[in-house]
Amino acid sequence: MARLFKKSAEKKKSLWRRAVDLMMTDVQVLAKGVDDETLESLEEKLLASDFGVKATLRLVDHVESENRKGKVQKGADFRAALEGELRRILEPSKDAYLHAADAGPTVYLIVGVNGVGKTTSIAKLANRLVQEGRSVLVAAGDTFRAGAVEQLEMWAKRIGAQFLRGQQGGDPAAVAFDAVEAAVARNVDVVLVDTAGRLHTNRNLMEQLRKVHRVIERKIEGAPHETLMVLDATLGQNSLSQVRAFGEVVEVSGVILTKMDSSARGGIIVALQEEYGLPVKLVGTGEGVDDLQTFDVDAFAEGIFE
Numbered sequence: 001m002a003r004l005f006k007k008s009a010e011k012k013k014s015l016w017r018r019a020v021d022l023m024m025t026d027v028q029v030l031a032k033g034v035d036d037e038t039l040e041s042l043e044e045k046l047l048a049s050d051f052g053v054k055a056t057l058r059l060v061d062h063v064e065s066e067n068r069k070g071k072v073q074k075g076a077d078f079r080a081a082l083e084g085e086l087r088r089i090l091e092p093s094k095d096a097y098l099h100a101a102d103a104g105p106t107v108y109l110i111v112g113v114n115g116v117g118k119t120t121s122i123a124k125l126a127n128r129l130v131q132e133g134r135s136v137l138v139a140a141g142d143t144f145r146a147g148a149v150e151q152l153e154m155w156a157k158r159i160g161a162q163f164l165r166g167q168q169g170g171d172p173a174a175v176a177f178d179a180v181e182a183a184v185a186r187n188v189d190v191v192l193v194d195t196a197g198r199l200h201t202n203r204n205l206m207e208q209l210r211k212v213h214r215v216i217e218r219k220i221e222g223a224p225h226e227t228l229m230v231l232d233a234t235l236g237q238n239s240l241s242q243v244r245a246f247g248e249v250v251e252v253s254g255v256i257l258t259k260m261d262s263s264a265r266g267g268i269i270v271a272l273q274e275e276y277g278l279p280v281k282l283v284g285t286g287e288g289v290d291d292l293q294t295f296d297v298d299a300f301a302e303g304i305f306e
């Protein structure tokens with residue numbers, strides 16, 4: 001499959017580089033080598049930074065084993081051991097580009113619970129694609145929440161994207177159907193389909209989402225080319241239960257992690273990859289339309305000691 005959305009040089013300093021502050025551990029190692037206390041403190045910090053149990057144990061085990069081989073003498077060795085294993089975990093995220101159709105419209109379905117930043121992320125993504133010279137159609141598939149259609153319409157106007165209106169209270173699958181059909185007819189490059197923030201406990205809404213996905217699948221072979229789950233970084237480990245719930249209904253292909261401009265730490269990125277094999281493809285760093293970055297594994301791995 002072709003690629004969309006080239007990695008561009010990120011101008012803004014990456015606020016989301018902070019993963020966890022490990023300087024204390026670093027200093028401890030310098031003073032007395034790696035002991036149980038150091039490993040325990042590392043474990044605590046990783047867990048507190050949302051790395052999740054699986055990745056945390058993997059990282060701590062690796063440092064411990066390197067230490068047993070006598071390879072961790074200085075703080076710098078400790079860093080290197082940790083950073084090396086972290087990079088291995090995140091290796092599959094390394095090339096986390098967005099897939100695109102070889103021919104015809106590319107369709108992305110955007111899912112997630114209420115308030116995580118789906119509509120805002122669609123606006124940001126649409127903006128970037130329009131600026132790269134592509135034609136974009138955004139479809140207001142959140143027919144559930146009052147004002148949701150207007151919110152997206154306002155963004156579309158500002159950005160210069162085409163807009164397809166859903167009826168408030170109408171069938172979101174019909175909106176998806178119309179959007180894909182219009183995109184084919186008008187030769188649109190990319191379709192972004194917004195959806196209602198389904199409480200994953202609401203069976204009815206989840207069933208609707210399944211239907212939206214099916215409609216897109218049937219209209220265009222290989223579509224949706226991405227089903228992107230939007231997660232709010234400030235929710236930490238709660239995001240993992242959202243991933244599990246949505247994963248039962250649609251096949252999620254990647255994550256847009258929002259609100260990394262807040263005090264949130266990016267450890268969840270590691271948990272998502274290690275526990276669910278899900279790459280973070282885009283990172284939201286503010287409420288503005290330009291506040292979207294591609295995820296950079298190198299910057300992230302280097303940033304954990306900042």
Ligand SMILES: Nc1nc2c(ncn2[C@@H]2O[C@H](COP(=O)(O)OP(=O)(O)O)[C@@H](O)[C@H]2O)c(=O)[nH]1
Binds near residue numbers: 259260285
């Ligand atoms: N600080 C910050 N706020 C964000 C970000 N993304 C979205 N928001 C805000 O989160 C709120 C909910 O966003 P919205 O897109 O309506 O969420 P939706 O319900 O998932 O569609 C809005 O106030 C957005 O401005 C982000 O990356 N950083």
Ligand SMILES: [Mg+2]
Binds near residue numbers: 118119120142148
């Ligand atoms: Mg919305």
